[in-house]
Amino acid sequence: MQLKFKFKKRLLTRMFLTSLSIIALVGFGLAWLINILHAQDNYNEETAKLIAEIPKVAAELRVHDLLPASSDDWLEENNAPQSYIIASCNANYRQIWTSSLAVDKGLFDTCERFNDIRHDSPPYYLNLADEKGYFIYLLSLEMSGSQYNLLVMKDAEKLEQELNKFSRRTYFRLAMVLALALVLLVSAGYWGMRPLSRMRNELESVSSGKTKALSQDYPIELEGVTQALNQLLSQSSAQQQRYQNAMNDLAHSLKTRLAAVHAITDDASLDKQGASERIMEQVSQMDLLVKYQLKRAMLGRKGLKHEQTLVAPLVNQLSQMLFKVYRDKQVQFTAYIPQEHLFPGDKGDLMELCGNLMENAFKLCISQVRVTARFSPAGEFELIVEDDGPGVEESMRQRIIERGVRADTQKAGQGIGLAVCNEIVISYNGKLSIEISELEGALFRITIPI
Numbered sequence: 001m002q003l004k005f006k007f008k009k010r011l012l013t014r015m016f017l018t019s020l021s022i023i024a025l026v027g028f029g030l031a032w033l034i035n036i037l038h039a040q041d042n043y044n045e046e047t048a049k050l051i052a053e054i055p056k057v058a059a060e061l062r063v064h065d066l067l068p069a070s071s072d073d074w075l076e077e078n079n080a081p082q083s084y085i086i087a088s089c090n091a092n093y094r095q096i097w098t099s100s101l102a103v104d105k106g107l108f109d110t111c112e113r114f115n116d117i118r119h120d121s122p123p124y125y126l127n128l129a130d131e132k133g134y135f136i137y138l139l140s141l142e143m144s145g146s147q148y149n150l151l152v153m154k155d156a157e158k159l160e161q162e163l164n165k166f167s168r169r170t171y172f173r174l175a176m177v178l179a180l181a182l183v184l185l186v187s188a189g190y191w192g193m194r195p196l197s198r199m200r201n202e203l204e205s206v207s208s209g210k211t212k213a214l215s216q217d218y219p220i221e222l223e224g225v226t227q228a229l230n231q232l233l234s235q236s237s238a239q240q241q242r243y244q245n246a247m248n249d250l251a252h253s254l255k256t257r258l259a260a261v262h263a264i265t266d267d268a269s270l271d272k273q274g275a276s277e278r279i280m281e282q283v284s285q286m287d288l289l290v291k292y293q294l295k296r297a298m299l300g301r302k303g304l305k306h307e308q309t310l311v312a313p314l315v316n317q318l319s320q321m322l323f324k325v326y327r328d329k330q331v332q333f334t335a336y337i338p339q340e341h342l343f344p345g346d347k348g349d350l351m352e353l354c355g356n357l358m359e360n361a362f363k364l365c366i367s368q369v370r371v372t373a374r375f376s377p378a379g380e381f382e383l384i385v386e387d388d389g390p391g392v393e394e395s396m397r398q399r400i401i402e403r404g405v406r407a408d409t410q411k412a413g414q415g416i417g418l419a420v421c422n423e424i425v426i427s428y429n430g431k432l433s434i435e436i437s438e439l440e441g442a443l444f445r446i447t448i449p450i
Helices: 002-052 054-063 069-075 100-104 110-117 156-208 220-266 272-299 311-325 347-364 417-427
Strands: 085-089 095-098 124-127 133-143 146-155 332-336 368-375 381-387 431-436 442-448
Touching: 002 133, 002 156, 085 100, 085 110, 095 110, 110 124, 110 133, 110 146, 133 156, 146 156, 156 220, 220 272, 220 311, 272 311, 272 347, 311 332, 311 347, 311 368, 347 368, 347 381, 347 417, 347 442, 417 431, 417 442
Parallel strands: 332 368
Antiparallel strands: 085 095, 085 146, 124 133, 133 146, 368 381, 381 442, 431 442
């Protein structure tokens, strides 16, 4: 239980960490992209403002005689004081003019420095000669047929503060999203794991014997798993039942052989060698029965190899054994079995059929038992065992072929033999019927199609 819980805990932890890692990676990537886009938007807005103020910038250029006199009409409404930190570059980004504020700060190499970063994406940031950081805004102008690249420099401190504030706000919102994602993941994880927890509880109930299978109302994603588990449980239960039945059947079959051995040892008419031979014959049959039942427990009835077995020798062998067991009854046994007749199946199956039916007949008869083997006109194999005992009431004929049900509770037995016979006959697609014999007792008829 503890191992299962740890496994579940580790599974949930891995799921949470993996999901959170993906969300965090995507979230931080988006936050980084948002910050970049915000900085670029800020740069574009500031550039747009500067373009709107180009007349003021040009006024400062005019003051320094960098514009011809024909431009006076363009400047007359926007003649401003020298309030811009500007460097003017030619087409090759060689600095050809520096505004007075830029001169005061000693910024004489701005164009050359900007040339090194101008291929990067804006905003453009430079640490200039006065050891301060500046955002550089590029304005390309054509005046009087000449191309000017104006670099307008603004102190980066204030703008960096604004960008940092925006970045903190973005990451704070990201942290809130991650916290909410964690809550949702935990909820989804436990909600999603509930069917697995339920499956674990049901498997524990199956293991403790309270239930035999898993319920069916699982999510569609788990239907294949539950169906496979139920099939496995069913196969395991069937295998366990086969082993149990095989052991019961083996004990039932060996009981008669042990009784025969006991009768042989008590038979004063047999010398030591004869008794040893008879006992070894019974031991050989026990060995055959053990192998047969173990094979049946492993493979089931359907898995046993179908062969053909002579009927007469086996019936004769069983009758000799039963004469020893029931020697006090002086049973008159008759067999109508042609020597060439073959049972269309396994020898172990025929031994179980004949052994169980003949033992019941010997046990319950008054004095007569008859066994007949023949082929019907329809080509079916028939095995008939009759006796002159009390017979079987019609109301009991279907019930006594069930395991544990007996018609005669006055005599010792477990109610297994007829059930075994019925299982064997069904495995051959045959039929076991109980009728009234001409001997006025019970008649057991086995019909097996060929």
